[in-house]
Amino acid sequence: MVQLRVMTDDKQRGEEVLAVLLPLLNACTALQASEPTKLSHRGGGLRVVLDVQLAGAPTVTVERADELTGTRTRSGPPATRRPRARRALPPAR
Template sequence: MAQVRVMSDDDGEVTALLEALMPLLRAHPAFVVSGTRELSKRGPGERVVFELLLADRQGPQVTVERTDRPDSGRRGLPRS
């Protein structure tokens, strides 16, 4: 898996670039794109990373959607 890092010292430049780039990558059938993650940075600007896979090199994908609501109580082993 390749990791792509987008960095700039100019405020807003990374965000603007990703707003244009991510829809293109996600729409392309050759790529599977992860969500973005912002890295800490000293000083002005932004550092963002995301993973990029070639669609034909990945294994089978599974999507799971939860339809029930989790219990609001604490989970764990029963008291003995």
């Protein structure tokens, strides 16, 4: 697990940093961030922890459009392919 921590003795400064950081994290599609957890700080400062992880790969859905284009698909076993003849490599120099 990856954690981001915002820790400072100046609570106001920490809140200002969080006000900029959280929208950036939420806008990033490559990362998923948990809700910030505020921890106690003895001196009255600020201590916030966020769990961050990579977002999963985007899901891509592909729909067949055969019916819309009027093309037909072949049903049954796949056609057998004949191996192609390869050209010979040129002689070595």
